[in-house]
Structure formats: C-alpha cells, structure tokens
Amino acid sequence: MSFTIAIGSTNPAKTSAVRAVCERAFPGCTVAAVNVPSGVPEQPIGPAQTSTGAQNRARAALAAVPGARMGMGLEGGVDPDGSLINCVAVVEAGGRENLTWGVRFPLPPSVVARVLRGEELGPVMDEVTGRNESKKQLGAVGILTNGIFTRAEMWQGPLACALMPFLHPELYPAPVTPPPEA
Structure with missing residues (x-):
C-alpha cells in the first residue's frame, strides 16, 4: 500500500513507534x-485532556499533510492519582476515528507532586535523574524500568x-470513537 500517514509530533520516541507499527501494518x-x-x-492532566490532545494532534496532522490518508496523535498525560497515562488517536481522511489507551503506571510521588503543581513531566524526570531530553529517548517508563521498556515501545x-478498525473495517461500524476514559 502506498499512502501517507501523518503523525502530529516530531518527537523521535513517538515517530519511531509510528514508523515501526505502520510499516508492518501498511x-x-x-x-x-x-x-x-x-x-x-x-502537560495534560487527566484522561480528558490527554485524549483531547491525542485527537487534536491526529486531526491537525491529517489536515497539515496534503494527501495524507491517516492522521495520528500520541499524547502522554499524568492522572491526578499519580499514574502516567498515554492515549493514541487515529483519524482517517474518510472520517473514521479510533482512540486507544496504553499502559498506566505509577510515577514517583515526588515527581507527581511537581507535575500536579504545573511542571512538565519530561523536564522533571531529567532533573531528578540527571538526564537530558529523556522524553525524546527512554521517557519516564524507560528510566523507571532501567531501559527494559522504552517510551517508543510503550507507544507501539x-x-x-x-x-484495528482500519485493518478490519468490515468488523467495525464507522465511526469508532470510544469514550475518553483511561
């Protein structure tokens, strides 16, 4: 299949995940x-902001790339309960949309406190671990798992x-848009 998929991010952890999955799927x-x-x-807080961010990125990416067939938005957020949450939205030029959630895991309490006071997770993780640009590499998940599971892998x-609804449209009535609950 020769078509273009637009991703609403230039972050290498996100773009490498999209390339890895889409090259296998299409x-x-x-x-x-x-x-x-x-x-x-x-720094989105809670499921509503996180899913809205993913959907907005997917729609904007589709609109920004002439001739793109799909737009994808990947958004990481922090739930007020202290968990990292992540959401993926896919939109198709024909109007079909889907939204899914990834892993949910607890962040260190000291990190959560700072994020809930308004700081962004990536810079906080960099500061507490002595790293630079971790959100473009291992991410919080990669740091906290000692590299066993990286941010790029988390998105896949x-x-x-x-x-799924795009690979098997005969099984999924359009549109597919689950509620924004994590």
Whole structure:
C-alpha cells in the first residue's frame, strides 16, 4: 500500500513507534512527522485532556499533510492519582476515528507532586535523574524500568490496537470513537 500517514509530533520516541507499527501494518506507506498543537496544556492532566490532545494532534496532522490518508496523535498525560497515562488517536481522511489507551503506571510521588503543581513531566524526570531530553529517548517508563521498556515501545501497543478498525473495517461500524476514559 502506498499512502501517507501523518503523525502530529516530531518527537523521535513517538515517530519511531509510528514508523515501526505502520510499516508492518501498511507496507510501503510513508510516515510524515509534523509539529502541530495539541490544544491542551503542555502537560495534560487527566484522561480528558490527554485524549483531547491525542485527537487534536491526529486531526491537525491529517489536515497539515496534503494527501495524507491517516492522521495520528500520541499524547502522554499524568492522572491526578499519580499514574502516567498515554492515549493514541487515529483519524482517517474518510472520517473514521479510533482512540486507544496504553499502559498506566505509577510515577514517583515526588515527581507527581511537581507535575500536579504545573511542571512538565519530561523536564522533571531529567532533573531528578540527571538526564537530558529523556522524553525524546527512554521517557519516564524507560528510566523507571532501567531501559527494559522504552517510551517508543510503550507507544507501539496502543498504536497497533488503534489501527484495528482500519485493518478490519468490515468488523467495525464507522465511526469508532470510544469514550475518553483511561
């Protein structure tokens, strides 16, 4: 299949995940990374902001890349309960949409306290671990698992699941848009 998929991010952890999954799902596709606004705070808090950010990025990416067949938005957030949450939205030029959630795991309490006071997770993790640009590499999940499970790997599962209605449209009535609950 030769078509273009737009991802609403230029973050290498996100774009590498999209390329890895989409090249397997749609051999021959082209992935175009574009920097688009999420329409939510830089650090989304809770499922509603996180899912809205993913959907906004997917729609904006699709609109920003002429001829793209799909737009994808990947948004990480922090739940007020102290968990990292992540959401993937996929939209198709024909109007079909899907939203999925990835792993949910507890962040260190000292990190959560700072994020809930308004700081962004990536810089906080960098500061407490002495790293730079961790959100573009291992991410919080990679740091906290000692590299066993990286941020790019974390995105692959929910992204593959978000593609289910597009891979099997005969099994999923359009549109598919689950509620924004994590």
